[in-house]
Amino acid sequence: MDIPPLTNGYEIVYKKPQTLTDTPMHYCPGCGHGVAHRVLMEVVEEMGIQDRTIGVAPVGCSVFAYDYMNIDMQEAPHGRASAVASGIKRVLPDRYVFSYQGDGDLAAIGTGETIHVVNRGENILMVFINNGVYGMTGGQMAPTTLLGMKTTTTPYGREVKTAGHPLRITNLVAQLPGACYVTRQAVHTPTTVRKLKKAFRAALEYQQKQQGTCFVEVVSNCPSSWKMTPAEANKWLEENMFPFYPLGDLKLPAQSN
Amino acid sequence: MIRGTVVIAEDICKGCELCIEACPQESLGLSDKINLKGYRYAVLVKDNCTGCVNCALVCPDAAIIVYRQKKPTKTAGPQVEVPI
Ligand SMILES: Cc1ncc(C[n+]2csc(CCOP(=O)(O)OP(=O)(O)O)c2C)c(N)n1
Ligand code: SF4
Numbered sequence: 001m002d003i004p005p006l007t008n009g010y011e012i013v014y015k016k017p018q019t020l021t022d023t024p025m026h027y028c029p030g031c032g033h034g035v036a037h038r039v040l041m042e043v044v045e046e047m048g049i050q051d052r053t054i055g056v057a058p059v060g061c062s063v064f065a066y067d068y069m070n071i072d073m074q075e076a077p078h079g080r081a082s083a084v085a086s087g088i089k090r091v092l093p094d095r096y097v098f099s100y101q102g103d104g105d106l107a108a109i110g111t112g113e114t115i116h117v118v119n120r121g122e123n124i125l126m127v128f129i130n131n132g133v134y135g136m137t138g139g140q141m142a143p144t145t146l147l148g149m150k151t152t153t154t155p156y157g158r159e160v161k162t163a164g165h166p167l168r169i170t171n172l173v174a175q176l177p178g179a180c181y182v183t184r185q186a187v188h189t190p191t192t193v194r195k196l197k198k199a200f201r202a203a204l205e206y207q208q209k210q211q212g213t214c215f216v217e218v219v220s221n222c223p224s225s226w227k228m229t230p231a232e233a234n235k236w237l238e239e240n241m242f243p244f245y246p247l248g249d250l251k252l253p254a255q256s257n
Numbered sequence: 258m259i260r261g262t263v264v265i266a267e268d269i270c271k272g273c274e275l276c277i278e279a280c281p282q283e284s285l286g287l288s289d290k291i292n293l294k295g296y297r298y299a300v301l302v303k304d305n306c307t308g309c310v311n312c313a314l315v316c317p318d319a320a321i322i323v324y325r326q327k328k329p330t331k332t333a334g335p336q337v338e339v340p341i
């Protein structure tokens with residue numbers, strides 16, 4: 001993006017990081033994926049690790065993350081991003097490696113990989129975007145879909161009897177000894193964006209200490225599947241997602257000297 | 258009051274209005290025109306931006322550059338004209 005000359009006593013206090021490419025993102029207006037990408041790439045830029053960071057993109061709306069993040073990227077089959085990232089980290093242990101997945105990818109088809117990657121304490125960052133639905137395929141129920149929430153496969157709202165309970169997979173992985181740092185954040189307000197940035201930074205820094213898997217859940221939106229405007233979706237998220245998926249740290253790394 | 262301003266990439270903007278919601282100064286609104294993608298895009302509608310960066314933090318498309326007036330220093334000469 002060209003930055004207009006406006007230096008007359010003014011300075012730039014915010015611009016897009018150069019760790020994002022200039023490719024326009026294909027996400028729907030207001031989608032949290034775009035914010036999560038940007039915040040993660042801001043951290044990579046600020047840490048000066050652009051040439052030492054490798055990301056693994058999922059299957060889901062963020063399948064094209066490799067076109068947007070200006071770092072080395074690898075695409076993985078549906079659900080397998082964390083397993084692929086583990087392999088990359090083992091071969092290249094000096095790199096900063098992360099996987100980036102939606103809730104259908106990480107908590108449905110990829111549940112096995114998710115649990116075992118964290119249980120093995122693989123030294124990677126797992127980014128988990130929880131928007132409560134399968135966005136890419138048209139808004140079907142995900143494991144994270146709230147009770148009563150209408151989706152294309154739960155047209156009358158999710159019921160326990162037929163569809164079971166919503167899965168707090170982040171609480172599950174926090175129990176595993178291989179987890180180093182587990183936190184749940186959001187991207188819908190300036191304050192939550194600032195906190196998410198701190199969490200991503202901490203998670204990448206912990207990777208240097210080799211204490212296990214860092215897991216950052218981002219409670220996000222899907223205005224298109226939720227059939228709301230972006231502003232309505234973010235309000236709905238606060239009122240409905242946060243009570244079941246409360247923000248905050250679930251596990252902090254053990255203190256070491 | 259510290260003055261600021263924003264430059265919004267109108268062809269990248271998708272008119273999601275999240276920046277408008279996030280602006281404490283109500284400085285932003287939607288354009289009357291549409292962009293190449295067919296969206297009404299975000300524009301400055303009031304000359305009261307403080308350069309707080311809230312809008313840029315929530316923009317999913319990284320379409321916003323924020324400028325802020327440099328803090329005056331005691332040794333600085335006379336203040337320059339505000340360019341907006
Ligand atoms: C093996 C396999 N099974 C199913 C699919 C179809 N599929 C594509 S994306 C997706 C779910 C994506 O949902 P999520 O991970 O929540 O990401 P979102 O799109 O919401 O960001 C599914 C089931 C596929 N591509 N590959
Ligand atoms: S379908 Fe949902 S998750 Fe996918 S880009 Fe659109 S808003 Fe985002």
Ligand code: SF4
Nearest residue numbers: 280306307309310312
């Ligand atoms: S920088 Fe702050 S005051 Fe200026 S337009 Fe953005 S949100 Fe509003």
Ligand code: SF4
Nearest residue numbers: 270271273274276316
């Ligand atoms: S948040 Fe970004 S994409 Fe959305 S209306 Fe504002 S400038 Fe446009």
